[in-house]
Amino acid sequence: MSTDERWFPGHLKDLSVDECHERLAQHQVGRVAYCDEHGPVVVPVNYTWDEDGVLLRVSPHSTLARELASAQAAFQVDEFDTYTQSGWSVLVRGRAKYVDAADEPAAERLFPWPEGQRTLHVRIEGTEVTGRRIVPA
Amino acid sequence: MSTDERWFPGHLKDLSVDECHERLAQHQVGRVAYCDEHGPVVVPVNYTWDEDGVLLRVSPHSTLARELASAQAAFQVDEFDTYTQSGWSVLVRGRAKYVDAADEPAAERLFPWPEGQRTLHVRIEGTEVTGRRIVPA
Structure with missing residues (x-):
């Protein structure tokens, strides 16, 4: 796209x-992020949301399970239209922790997209939630 | 979605x-991630890509500029179809650093979507690039 072709x-x-x-x-679908010794990692996951934050299901033997055992994490969702160059994004920052599915009504509507024994429920607390949108000029 | 309604x-x-x-x-459009003292942060940005990695333009006075001065960063792109529960994602992990636009041919095709003086060019080196897709059963 040349300078002339782009939107204001x-x-x-x-x-x-x-x-x-x-x-x-x-x-x-959103993206969960954590930090390891080489910096940030961003991984897409399907999720549900309720007043306590984000709820995910992961495999208990996965890297994600290990990294989200008790750590500062983030969760991000967004949507963009490349034609009008507009969109929005929301970022949740908070602690990740394992939770018991029996205590989580939201778990009833959460089915991981990928196959595998994703039996571990992880909560990312919605203590800090911010968002922005970009609207065309 | 109930258990009966979902895909395999x-x-x-x-x-x-x-x-x-x-x-x-x-x-x-993708998402740049960095780690601060409270964990990971994920921010959507438009970008260009060439053999040296991801190229972004940010405001020199922004949090993003400060955090990406010389740090381990990540960059993520993805695409999903919630109806078929399929999609893909790509993650770039590497060092972020300021670069001179005059040395970057890719800078000629990079125009930030938001308004403002986004005069600082940031490169995220594409040293580690991985990706996955999820295909319907």
Whole structure:
């Protein structure tokens, strides 16, 4: 795309916490992030959201299970339109921890997309939720 | 979605490095990640890709500029279809560093979506590139 072809730059606007929660509730796939000794790692996962935060199911023998045992984590969802160069994103930052599915009503609607014994439920607490959108000029 | 309504679980397959590079070259928006004292942060950005890695433009006064001055970073792109529960993702892990736009031919095709003086060019080296896709059962 040449300089002439591109849109005028868009405006960035913060989303309210309610708008962030709404988007988290409407979506099925996001990205969980953690930090290891070589920096950040970002992995897509399907999830459910409720008032306690993000709920994931992972394999108990996976790297993800090991890294999310008790760590600062993040969870991100977004949506973009490359034609209008617009979109939004929401970021949840909080501690990850294992939870018992029996204590989690949201677990009833959570089915991992990939095959395998993804029996471990991980919660990322929604203590800090922020979001932005970019609207066309 | 109830247990009866969902698809059979999909298969995860690794992407080859060439397949990862192809997807990075075809896309315009991804997510840059860094680690601060409270864990990982994931921020969507538009970008270009060439054989040296990912190239971004950020504001020199931004948090992103400060965090990517010389740090381990990651860059992620993906695409999903929630109906067939399929998709793919690619993760680039490497050092972030400031570069001079004059030395970067790829800078000529990089125009940030948001407004503002995003005059600082940041490179994330593509030293480690991995990807996976999930295909329906």
